[in-house]
Amino acid sequence: PHCRSKMATGIDLPALQKELKGFQGKIDSWTQRTVSTADQTRQEHGHRIKDLQGRSRELEAEHTRLERAARALETRLSEEKAQLLAAQTAAVQAAAEEAALPILLAEQRSMVEEVDRELQAQQSIVASAEAQNLAKLGALERALRLYRDRLGLHFRQDDAHRLLIGLNDIDPRQPEREFTFAVHIQGSDTYSVSNVSQELPELPELQAALQSTGNFCAFVRGMRTAFVAAVSRESPP
Structure with missing residues (x-):
């Protein structure tokens, strides 16, 4: 009984809980930063995809125009x-x-x-x-x-x-x-x-x-x- 009482009195439960809360706060802060960074990256990636899609449409239109011009030139040469x-x-x-x-x-x-x-x-x-x-x-x-x-x-x-x-x-x-x-x-x-x-x-x-x-x-x-x-x-x- 004497040993059990000593072990029980050796654990500082409030300090342990405080330390756990500190760890939890750090984890929450890291999670928030990670989610925020991922969301920002996703938005930037979305903007880049839109830019690339717009550029692709412009290139397709230019290709079509050049094809028409080539056909007209071939007819004229003939x-x-x-x-x-x-x-x-x-x-x-x-x-x-x-x-x-x-x-x-x-x-x-x-x-x-x-x-x-x-x-x-x-x-x-x-x-x-x-x-x-x-x-x-x-x-x-x-x-x-x-x-x-x-x-x-x-x-x-x-x-x-x-x-x-x-x-x-x-x-x-x-x-x-x-x-x-x-x-x-x-x-x-x-x-x-x-x-x-x-x-x-x-x-x-x-x-x-x-x-x-x-x-x-x-x-x-x-x-x-x-x-x-x-x-x-x-x-x-």
Whole structure:
């Protein structure tokens, strides 16, 4: 009994309770600071998320705008390339006409000289001379028309920005026979050839050369040569 009384009197309960309250106050203070810090961090994180979401929407809008601008630019480039092809084809036609002019003049001069010789030789027979003169003039007119037609190149552009090209004076049996093909521009500096009226083994090589050099005049000349070869293959041995 004496020992139990001594142990009981050795514990200072009020002091212990005071110490526990002190610890509890420190824990409550730490908990409050931690919760406050976490709440502030959560708010800052929420603001940052909103800022990032707003920036993301701005970037998406800018991306959409740039895509539309790129599509418009591609369409414009395609149209301008089609116009360039038309101009190049016109240049080919003009060059062909210029190259053919000396030959045409020589033929005209030869025909006129022949008519003059015939007229001088038959002055005594007026009716016959007039008939022959009319015949020669008719032949001259037919020759002029035929030579103009045999320049053999015409073109037009359709609504799909394709250049439709027609060539004649290729088949000697049928000079008026037309050989046609179409050239289409896809994207930037990309050509495709379609609607070729004859099967041409040379077409892949010609198209590859057009893609690599962009020389449309040389391509048209190559197509004419290929059509001539195709007509030769049609002829019986």
